[in-house]
Amino acid sequence: MVPSSNEATASRPWARALAFLVALALALPLGWWLPLPALAAVDVAKQVLIGADYHGQDLRGGTFNLTNLRDADLSGSDLQGASLFGAKLQDADLSNTNLRETTLDSAVFNGTDLTNAVLEDAFAFNTKFSDVIIDGADFTNVPLRGDALKALCAVARGTNPVTGRQTRDTLGCS
Structure with missing residues (x-):
């Protein structure tokens, strides 16, 4: 039996944190972390x-x-x-x-x-x-x-x- 994606994420806490960070990065405007113009x-x-x-x-x-x-x-x-x-x-x-x-x-x-x-x-x-x-x-x-x-x-x-x-x-x- 192949574990579902939710089961795989639950067994690896770092994967959940990584998924959260990726989702957060995609939700933020692109220019948020770019240097400000002079x-x-x-x-x-x-x-x-x-x-x-x-x-x-x-x-x-x-x-x-x-x-x-x-x-x-x-x-x-x-x-x-x-x-x-x-x-x-x-x-x-x-x-x-x-x-x-x-x-x-x-x-x-x-x-x-x-x-x-x-x-x-x-x-x-x-x-x-x-x-x-x-x-x-x-x-x-x-x-x-x-x-x-x-x-x-x-x-x-x-x-x-x-x-x-x-x-x-x-x-x-x-």
Whole structure:
């Protein structure tokens, strides 16, 4: 006599547990155990974010176009590939920030702290720099207007701790 499937399952408790797990797995939506998609990049274009605290955050690819970030703390943040076109960054803290490949065109850096920031391959041709702190900043491959370059070379000093490059050398100061 051949045992029925119920008798076979009853004689093997692990088989019952396995059958339950298979049934449970088939009942759940397929995406339940798949990794969640990456969160979309932050988009705060044209916002007034005076004194905002973004320090140490992953802001890669974010959009801050025409945003007022006066007195904002972006220190230690990763802004690689972000767009800060026309952003107002007066007295903002961007020290130790990754600004690689960012769009900084037409942004206003007045009293901004860029200590040890990495701006490699950023676009900043029409950016206004005045009274900035750039000790240890890396400006490798950043296009700058002549007047901005002259102002930055006047205060450039230090070596970037991430890239090992001297600020004056990355600006091409003589």
